[in-house]
Amino acid sequence: MPYREKEIEKKYYSIGEVADMFKVATSLIRYWEGEFDIIKPKKDKKGNRRFTTDDIEKIRLIFHLVKEKGYTLQGAQEIIKKDLHQVANKAAMVDRLLGIKSFLIEIRNNLNGKNNP
Helix, strand or coil: CCCCCCCCCCCCECHHHHHHHHCCCHHHHHHHHHHCCCCCCEECCCCCEEECHHHHHHHHHHHHHHHHCCCCHHHHHHHHHHHHHHHHHHHHHHHHHHHHHHHHHHHHHHHHHHHCC
16 A cells, blocks of 8 residues: 555644635735634734634635625624524535535536547
């Protein structure tokens, strides 16, 4: 059996890395941190924010509600307060389904490309 490196998972991400994940400005992440009490990144000695994967999932939820579904900040806050887990599960399911859709489209495109000379 060949040697396989174990994939290393980062524990903490900088605000720049998080902003890049969502293709938004770092200022928006800082703004959401102030507006949504579910986002609580740790800060290092210099005061730099360090986001965990849990923080990123919460930001993904806010991004989904505000940027993809078009909720106002107040509307998103109310939904999160009502049932955070249910909303998070729905957002995660939508992400998985979008990934499956992309995968299926890629397969279709590959099959079409192979069938056409």
